[in-house]
Amino acid sequence: MSVEKPVILVTNDDDITSKGIRVLAEAMQELGEVIVIAPDRPQSGQGHAITINSPIRIRRSRVFDSLVAYETTGTPADCVKLGKHLILKDRKPDLVVSGINHGSNSAISVLYSGTMSAAMEAAIEGIPAVGFSLANYHPEADFSHTVDYLTLIARQVLEKGLPKHVALNVNFPARVEEPIKGIRLCRQADARYLEHFQQREDPYGRPYYWLDGEFVNFDTGHDTDEWALANNYVSIVPCKTDLTAYAALEELKTWSL
Amino acid sequence: MSVEKPVILVTNDDDITSKGIRVLAEAMQELGEVIVIAPDRPQSGQGHAITINSPIRIRRSRVFDSLVAYETTGTPADCVKLGKHLILKDRKPDLVVSGINHGSNSAISVLYSGTMSAAMEAAIEGIPAVGFSLANYHPEADFSHTVDYLTLIARQVLEKGLPKHVALNVNFPARVEEPIKGIRLCRQADARYLEHFQQREDPYGRPYYWLDGEFVNFDTGHDTDEWALANNYVSIVPCKTDLTAYAALEELKTWSL
Numbered sequence: 001m002s003v004e005k006p007v008i009l010v011t012n013d014d015d016i017t018s019k020g021i022r023v024l025a026e027a028m029q030e031l032g033e034v035i036v037i038a039p040d041r042p043q044s045g046q047g048h049a050i051t052i053n054s055p056i057r058i059r060r061s062r063v064f065d066s067l068v069a070y071e072t073t074g075t076p077a078d079c080v081k082l083g084k085h086l087i088l089k090d091r092k093p094d095l096v097v098s099g100i101n102h103g104s105n106s107a108i109s110v111l112y113s114g115t116m117s118a119a120m121e122a123a124i125e126g127i128p129a130v131g132f133s134l135a136n137y138h139p140e141a142d143f144s145h146t147v148d149y150l151t152l153i154a155r156q157v158l159e160k161g162l163p164k165h166v167a168l169n170v171n172f173p174a175r176v177e178e179p180i181k182g183i184r185l186c187r188q189a190d191a192r193y194l195e196h197f198q199q200r201e202d203p204y205g206r207p208y209y210w211l212d213g214e215f216v217n218f219d220t221g222h223d224t225d226e227w228a229l230a231n232n233y234v235s236i237v238p239c240k241t242d243l244t245a246y247a248a249l250e251e252l253k254t255w256s257l
Numbered sequence: 258m259s260v261e262k263p264v265i266l267v268t269n270d271d272d273i274t275s276k277g278i279r280v281l282a283e284a285m286q287e288l289g290e291v292i293v294i295a296p297d298r299p300q301s302g303q304g305h306a307i308t309i310n311s312p313i314r315i316r317r318s319r320v321f322d323s324l325v326a327y328e329t330t331g332t333p334a335d336c337v338k339l340g341k342h343l344i345l346k347d348r349k350p351d352l353v354v355s356g357i358n359h360g361s362n363s364a365i366s367v368l369y370s371g372t373m374s375a376a377m378e379a380a381i382e383g384i385p386a387v388g389f390s391l392a393n394y395h396p397e398a399d400f401s402h403t404v405d406y407l408t409l410i411a412r413q414v415l416e417k418g419l420p421k422h423v424a425l426n427v428n429f430p431a432r433v434e435e436p437i438k439g440i441r442l443c444r445q446a447d448a449r450y451l452e453h454f455q456q457r458e459d460p461y462g463r464p465y466y467w468l469d470g471e472f473v474n475f476d477t478g479h480d481t482d483e484w485a486l487a488n489n490y491v492s493i494v495p496c497k498t499d500l501t502a503y504a505a506l507e508e509l510k511t512w513s514l
Contacts, residue, residue, distance in 0.1 A: 042310055044309060044310065045306060045307045045308070045309040045310070046304070046306045047303070047304035047305030047306040047307070047334070047374065048304030048305060048368045048369055049302060049303045049304045049306040049369075050302045050304070050369055050468065051302070051468065052301060052302040052468055053299055053301065053302070055457070055465040055466055055467050056454075056465065056466045056467075056468070057463075057465055057466075058464075058466065077304070077369075078468070081452060081454075081468065082454065082466070085452050085453050085454055086453075086454045086466065108381055108498060110500055111305045111374075111377065111381070111498060111500070112305055112306075112307055112334075117304065117368075120368065124365055124368075124449055125449075152514070153514070156512050156513065156514065160512060162505070163502065163504070163505045163508060165447070166502045166505045169500075183514045185506055185509050185510060185514070187499070187501040187503070187506070188499050188500060188501045190422070190499075192381055192382075195338060195342050196342050196343075197313075197338075197339065197342055197343045200312070206314075207314075207315075208312040208313065208314055209312055209313045209314075209315065209339070209343065210312050210313075211307065211308065211309055211313070211335070211338065236509065236514070237500075237501055238501065238502040238505035238506055238509060239500040239501065239502060240500060240501075240502035240505070241365060241368060242444070242445050242447075243367055243368070243426075243445060243494075243496040243497060243500070244444040244445045244494055244495065244496065244497075245420065245423045245495040245496060245497035246444070247420070248419070248420045248423045248495035248497070249442055249444070249495055251420060252442050252493065252495060253442060255413050255417060256413065257409070257410070257413065257440045257442070257493070
């Protein structure tokens with residue numbers, strides 16, 4: 001009996017040449033037929049941006065020796081759309097994985113994250129999806145401790161599926177001396193950036209601004225992704241595409257509208 | 258006794274010269290001290306993108322005769338950050354309003370919408386916020402039927418505040434013959450785009466692609482934003498920045514992780 005291998009679409013937001021997507025694509029080869037469709041330039045912080053004010057270019061990529069790979073001028077969300085509607089067309093991917101992001105996407109970062117937007121785009125389309133991120137921004141970060149977890153989590157998602165319109169946000173602690181303690185299922189922490197803008201001056205005397213800030217955790221719960229990462233666990237937060245604040249709906253009913 | 262007027266930050270994603278932001282800024286003058294900080298170019302579909310790979314420029318805008326206004330190279334979310342952290346600095350806005358978007362941001366569009374991302378950015382920062390959109394893409398769309406609702410809703414938000422990390426997604430039906438029936442508090446409909454890519458060829462024989470598609474409502478509920486708009490009501494969906502799928506957390510506990 002021949003069993004068709006699952007098709008796994010791999011994307012990211014750091015760009016197709018980054019170390020993280022290479023680690024992820026290689027790990028996924030153990031589980032299925034891998035196709036890489038990723039941005040040809042850094043798309044960090046792109047959130048759920050899609051390209052509608054300009055056209056998109058696509059070309060075959062030579063970045064991966066033995067994999068079918070495309071690089072595009074699109075955003076991470078665009079890459080998933082291109083995979084489903086154009087490149088794979090007659091076959092819906094069985095799984096979309098995004099990352100491994102160089103840098104954490106825990107807590108509120110999920111909203112800014114191109115990595116997670118690719119996964120959420122898949123969830124909109126009813127495709128099981130996972131975004132993977134490492135709490136280390138370095139281009140040469142050590143991903144070796146993530147590999148077993150990548151296949152463990154992706155295999156479970158392929159086997160069990162995910163609830164409708166839900167994607168997983170998986171974050172890995174940066175490599176430390178002690179080994180990872182395991183996986184925690186978490187809620188999104190109430191943590192965010194305390195920000196400011198750095199003002200600089202160009203050679204012509206005109207000001208320009210860089211967003212800068214530090215990440216602060218306001219959440220004291222032990223059930224959050226921030227707690228898990230700080231305590232050397234892999235965090236998994238299931239995220240949904242329905243943003244409705246159902247509890248707030250009740251409160252609004254008391255208004256004079 | 259002198260009472261300080263509330264500070265209302267107005268932004269959008271269509272760009273500072275669009276008709277919708279003018280209607281909104283003018284309506285808000287009735288309620289407080291208005292400052293406009295908006296993109297200097299179209300930013301539709303930008304989702305929750307922020308500018309971190311390039312610096313941001315800001316300049317005073319002459320688009321509004323009698324209002325303090327700035328145009329920036331940033332995204333809608335950047336504009337809110339610039340308002341809070343740089344331009345207003347010593348005074349947090351009392352309300353952030355975004356729009357009026359030329360085009361609906363109901364259902365899943367909330368994830369792609371720069372208009373709503375500006376409101377969500379404010380919600381992250383604990384500032385009451387509302388995104389307003391009209392179900393008509395035309396640059397010269399008729400907004401006259403929205404004005405009374407803009408002030409009604411904004412006034413209520415100023416008076417009552419909003420639950421923590423919640424912003425309102427308000428959509429108006431396009432102008433039709435019969436008058437608007439009123440306001441409905443709604444959940445986000447399970448409706449999305451059925452998409453494809455148009456392939457075209459540039460003068461040099463190379464292909465390029467445009468995202469195209471039609472919006473389809475899969476949701477038969479009468480409590481959704483899509484139902485409200487189709488039945489000539491103004492829809493209000495409260496949206497939260499916590500994406501955790503709490504119901505899915507329970508299901509994941511049964512996995513072998």
